[in-house]
Amino acid sequence: MQRIRAVGREAAAKKYDILSAMMAHALAGDAQDQRLVLRLMALITTRYNWQGNELAVGQREIARLWCVDERTVKRDMARLRASGWITVKRQGARGRVSVLGLDLDRILLDTRPRWANIGPDYVARMAGADPQPAADTTVVPFRRPDMAAAEGAWSAARAQLASEDRALFDAWFACLADGGVEDGCLVLIAPSRFHAAYLRTHLIDRLRVAVRRADGRIGQIRIEAG
Structure with a gap:
């Protein structure tokens, strides 16, 4: 959009x-x-x-x-x-x-749940400005079956990411595995080098905000290929 x-x-x-x-x-x-x-x-x-x-x-x-x-x-x-x-x-x-x-x-993204309080005309007008990354038609994201929810910060961050944009979550975030926290850095394991590179280039800010809100002690994210 x-x-x-x-x-x-x-x-x-x-x-x-x-x-x-x-x-x-x-x-x-x-x-x-x-x-x-x-x-x-x-x-x-x-x-x-x-x-x-x-x-x-x-x-x-x-x-x-x-x-x-x-x-x-x-x-x-x-x-x-x-x-x-x-x-x-x-x-x-x-x-x-x-x-x-x-x-x-x-x-x-953060204010969207309250747009309806202003009125349906505002929601309709803002629908064209809803911040979601444009679909990349040149590639097909690697998909995996839903994995069991991780514990800790990544579990809370996953929930926020899914609530913000379920389609985006299913395509790019759901298959990330929790590699643990090392010296304030959360390690996430992507299913392929392409998947990891795409996240680093296009979606790292979205990940960083969700993880920081889940646990303010985590200051960095490192994405590795599995």
Whole structure:
């Protein structure tokens, strides 16, 4: 499906759609989630460069905007990065602030369950922007029968991946075997070198977010061919 981008002739409407999705997601959550999303929306509406997907603002400025101390800024920005909503495009150095970006596809995936709260017209409009990787018609993914659910972090990550996109899960994630965790790195075993290479190239971010949410102590993923 076509992915939403807040650029072009309909940029203004797309921006409202993204912010509406975030709003609906926040209102359905608890007070902590509502506060975090509100703070991110404040950054988006005041400092975010939609055209370049860049957010460059220092912690002191953020603290002033949010009316909090810098320790709170560090904590909440870390939560946003861990969720996958914010990514680091360029790390700050020598007095320069980091340049951040928004992962709009990740935001749409996480907010999708609450779109219906806005209304059926919104759901119908957003259906064409639902973030799912385009099907690769040149290759046929290796398929295996469903394997028994793994234990631990990979089990929870599998459940999230399946709930986000069942077809994608069945094609690329279901056959991955849990190779264990080594020094904060989850090892996943793919059925072939091609399968492993495809995951590393096209779907590693999706895997990384799901695993991080399952176990925040896991910072890396290594995909090996079985």
